[in-house]
Amino acid sequence: MAAPDQPFRTLAGMRDLLHPETAHRRRLTARFAELAELAGYQEVQPPLVEDLGVFLRVGETTDVVTKEMYDFEDKDGTRVALRPELTAGVARAFVQHHPQTPWKVWYAGANFRHERPQKGRYRSFDQVGVEALGVDDPDLDAEVVTLASMSLAAFGLRRVRLLVNSIGDHDDRARYVEAVRSYLDDRRDDLSEPARATAERNPLRVLDTKRPQDLAVVADAPLLADHRSPASEEHFGRVLAGLDALGVSYELAPRLVRGLDYYRRTTFEFVAEALDAAQNAVGGGGRYDGLVEDLGGPPTDGIGFALGVDRILLALSAEGAPDEVAPSVQVFVVDLTDGAIARDLTHELRAAGIGADRRFGGGSLKSQMKAADRSGARWAVLVGSDEVAAGVVTVRDLRSDAPQSAVPRDGLVAEIRARGTTT
């Protein structure tokens, strides 16, 4: 096989995650898992690939499904797709395993959408989130929104706006869609060309347009609040009361229409103010009361959210959040003999739970000390012919000018433990 004209590289919109970013992501995910489990959510891991039909239920009028999906024919002819989001897979899992309700689960994982990449938008992107199925109680809505809000705060994000809306239940939504459709039909001549196409496919999506021309039309569009049934209105009122009681601040966003078709009643979105980029939504979610039924299960209420890990990291960086990563190596062994001592000492230290490394190929004392410095280790342990003869090692503090000292070779682990590895 001939070598490629150019070396292989990641596909468009895909990236290698390297240290220290991997460490930031791991820390964020761990923090999220902690918070979700504190609230009684259990981890779930649906597969990355599902039958295409699972995702079609997400919304056959949405770009996510119609244009952006990585779908292909499997070897047996089945139409399958890489998941563009996790809610549909979780709902499918609910139908398949019929767990006890309420089923409260959290997840962390990659999703795939074939979009044109830009800042904060990648073809492979990570989300963390929760889903809670089988409960209609507005207090659950408040719990879920609060968990999302607290998670963002726990990650260190400072400037976040929470937008909340209710798009009504199934019937409210259907009536509202018709009202908007007929309104937009009347104003068709005032709409931009792309907005006209959107209006036919999915009228609600026109409402959160950014084009000035369409904004003027949208300003006078029918209001959702006028189309919500008393029951929906009451549910929404209790969600907001719950948020008030829990001290979660939010803004009502009457035109907040989220991208996926399955949303009902409560919808919400988190916007990071530090992100001036177009992609500034760091999370969102809502109720999807009909989704499980659409996937062949029993009528089941559900609500959840997803937070975009990539965008949160971008926002944290834009806010100037601290991003130091503690070095994992605490001790660096400098061996001036043939290297066998470094081999044995690093092994001994690691077995004792102390991060240890050394320089392969030896090199001058100076070069090994440079390597020790770069490793971030707190301690350098030096071994040369003098130490070997005396049965000791020399321990040097790389972060202070304290004098180095000789320590019995067999007592090194105990000595490092006694001195500590931090600061």
Next chain:
RNA sequence: GUGGCCGUAGCUCAGUUCGGUUAGAGCGCCAGGUUGUGGCCCUGGAGGUCGGGGGUUCAAAUCCCCUCGGUCACCCCA
């Protein structure tokens, strides 16, 4: 999917307007100054398919075409 801008050393970038000797800088890396001591300093060194392919020309990093990638916006969304 559409449009603007951008691809030069490991990294950040000069050089491209108006083609012309061995393509530069800073940082990083390696070595020496200091035959057993890192960080600061000094000296030296290694390292480049100028994204890739084709074309124009006596001559291309520089001009033209194609292509790949990045970035920003639209669209969409986490």
